[in-house]
Amino acid sequence: MLPAPTTKVKGVSVDVPSFSRINRDEPTLVVDHLSVRYGDLVAVDAVSFSAHAGQVTAVLGPNGAGKTSTIEVCEGLRRASSGHVRVLGLDPTKDHRALANEMGVMLQEGGIYPSARPIDVVRQYCGLYGSGKTQFADPQELIDLVGLTERQKTSWRRLSGGEKQRLSLALALASQPRIIFLDEPTSGVDVNGRSTIRDIIRRLADQGVTVILATHELDEAEKICDRVVIFDKGKVLVEGTLDDVRKARRTVRLRTVRPLILDDMPDNLAGWLVEDAPCDYSIEDAPQGLIAALAVWLSERGIDVVELRTGMASLEDVFKKLTGGES
Amino acid sequence: MKVSSSPFRAQLRAELQILARNGEQLLLTLIIPVMLLVFFGTTDVLPTGFDDHMDFLTPGIIALAIMSSSMVSLGIATGFERSYKVLKRLGVTPLGRPRWLAAKIVTVLLMQIVQLVILIPVALLLDWNSGKAQWLLAIGAVATGSIAFAGLGLFIAGRLRAEVNLAAQNGLYLLLLLLGGMVVPFDKLPAPVAAVAKCLPSGALADVLRDALVGQAERPGTSWIVLGIWAVITPLLAASTFRWE
Numbered sequence: 399m400l401p402a403p404t405t406k407v408k409g410v411s412v413d414v415p416s417f418s419r420i421n422r423d424e425p426t427l428v429v430d431h432l433s434v435r436y437g438d439l440v441a442v443d444a445v446s447f448s449a450h451a452g453q454v455t456a457v458l459g460p461n462g463a464g465k466t467s468t469i470e471v472c473e474g475l476r477r478a479s480s481g482h483v484r485v486l487g488l489d490p491t492k493d494h495r496a497l498a499n500e501m502g503v504m505l506q507e508g509g510i511y512p513s514a515r516p517i518d519v520v521r522q523y524c525g526l527y528g529s530g531k532t533q534f535a536d537p538q539e540l541i542d543l544v545g546l547t548e549r550q551k552t553s554w555r556r557l558s559g560g561e562k563q564r565l566s567l568a569l570a571l572a573s574q575p576r577i578i579f580l581d582e583p584t585s586g587v588d589v590n591g592r593s594t595i596r597d598i599i600r601r602l603a604d605q606g607v608t609v610i611l612a613t614h615e616l617d618e619a620e621k622i623c624d625r626v627v628i629f630d631k632g633k634v635l636v637e638g639t640l641d642d643v644r645k646a647r648r649t650v651r652l653r654t655v656r657p658l659i660l661d662d663m664p665d666n667l668a669g670w671l672v673e674d675a676p677c678d679y680s681i682e683d684a685p686q687g688l689i690a691a692l693a694v695w696l697s698e699r700g701i702d703v704v705e706l707r708t709g710m711a712s713l714e715d716v717f718k719k720l721t722g723g724e725s
Numbered sequence: 726m727k728v729s730s731s732p733f734r735a736q737l738r739a740e741l742q743i744l745a746r747n748g749e750q751l752l753l754t755l756i757i758p759v760m761l762l763v764f765f766g767t768t769d770v771l772p773t774g775f776d777d778h779m780d781f782l783t784p785g786i787i788a789l790a791i792m793s794s795s796m797v798s799l800g801i802a803t804g805f806e807r808s809y810k811v812l813k814r815l816g817v818t819p820l821g822r823p824r825w826l827a828a829k830i831v832t833v834l835l836m837q838i839v840q841l842v843i844l845i846p847v848a849l850l851l852d853w854n855s856g857k858a859q860w861l862l863a864i865g866a867v868a869t870g871s872i873a874f875a876g877l878g879l880f881i882a883g884r885l886r887a888e889v890n891l892a893a894q895n896g897l898y899l900l901l902l903l904l905g906g907m908v909v910p911f912d913k914l915p916a917p918v919a920a921v922a923k924c925l926p927s928g929a930l931a932d933v934l935r936d937a938l939v940g941q942a943e944r945p946g947t948s949w950i951v952l953g954i955w956a957v958i959t960p961l962l963a964a965s966t967f968r969w970e
Contacts, residue, residue, distance in 0.1 A: 473817050474816075474817065475813065475816055475817060495819050495821065498817060498818055498819040499819050501817065503814070503817040505810060505813065505814055507810070508809050508810035508811075508813075508814070509809070509810045509811060509813065509814030510809065510811065510814070511743050511805070511806065511809060511811055512809065513743060513746040513747060514739070514742070514743060514746075518739065518742055519739070521735075522735050522736065522738065522739040523735075523818065524735075525731070525732065525734065525735025525736075525738070526732045526735050526736065526815075526818045526819060526820050527732075527818065527819060528731065528732065528735065553746075569814070573818070
């Protein structure tokens, strides 16, 4: 796992987990019609999705969309009201101890005593995962990996927001996980720190780890995720590979030298064009032939086009379209 | 770098490191009891009613120290661990609640050994005569009192917000210090207050310790029963009401 385990115990020959043996077609996380209720409030409403080894799956959604409740059920911190969840083939509640040995968790915030020093906490967590293992994560390697070498003896309360996040990531790696849940890992982290965290996440996925990334930061998610699950109001609105989700929302950008009078347009064009600003228009999910018809119509009226650009929507475009704009 | 292969040892080591880094905990559990023992031991201002005021004071201060480590120190630390989501974070590791609790208990026991190793020699230096002490009975009293106070501390810590818990634990510490029969004798308190104080774990622990250490308890049988009841009820109450987040 990341970093490669180095410690041998009592000279026992070690069984290094080989991720090349992992079946990447079989989902390692299966959420099947999961519901979570708090009294009368339905926080998660019969959601289903899956995630695979070697991929980063981004779980996106506005506040209160049901992301955290869903992930906490997967982590075994919360019970499902109905439905089923299997993580690495295990039930997160009934098989919690076994799953905890294979799982890394990064909380959005906190989780560490303020007077504790990074090196001590990482050593503690490496020890917590030590039972029955012939190899441990090396605390010093983890500290070095997340770039806290110079700050390893500084109490947690004196670390910056980004340093706290990186320490939290190091704790999530202490289990040498096969699946890792990261909640807002780049929140409050500076540009260099973000790059470090992105590299670590990508390397984890490349090593065969299943990475579940819950975040509000859509541009960060777009840079590293392979699959996307978008939540809103307790439901999954869309699930798929990043490209599939973006392709499903093809956009056209049109800029003209003078404003268009949309009322003059034929019905087959007018309904698709959205005026974002004067002389600046967009078309979402354009059907085949629409762009050609639009070009002919503009040409017939002698309206010069400054820019006509087609392409996949950004993740942010897709997200805003699906959730009504709140991220 | 050396890493413990036992989750329990890893957690115990972390608990001890946190304890050592919290100066206010050491103040509460070690410095205040030693200062009270030295002050009242050298001034003889307490109306103890005992021939040798150290016979009254030594068991009372030991009871106070046990209360501070078992209830206040444990309760405050646990309350903040809930607030800082330390318990939530540990909940997704293979540690498990039994080993977490075991690490807490061992930490408290180790702290109490340190307390006794310091307080008893200080008392002896202040001319306390330990000749009548029944040490096994005293250890039994300390163990029972620890269970009762730990249950009370965890009950409070498991229900209240961290800041409210901090105030409640410290307030209760002061209240029991003054009215709990540890430093001020029951017969010097107003009768209604004394009647309530005799039913508190602090008064009961001080009384059974006076029975064990100097053979001068006011009502040892009743105090053992009172302390035993507290030692059964408070852990059950804590276990049934504790909120991990």
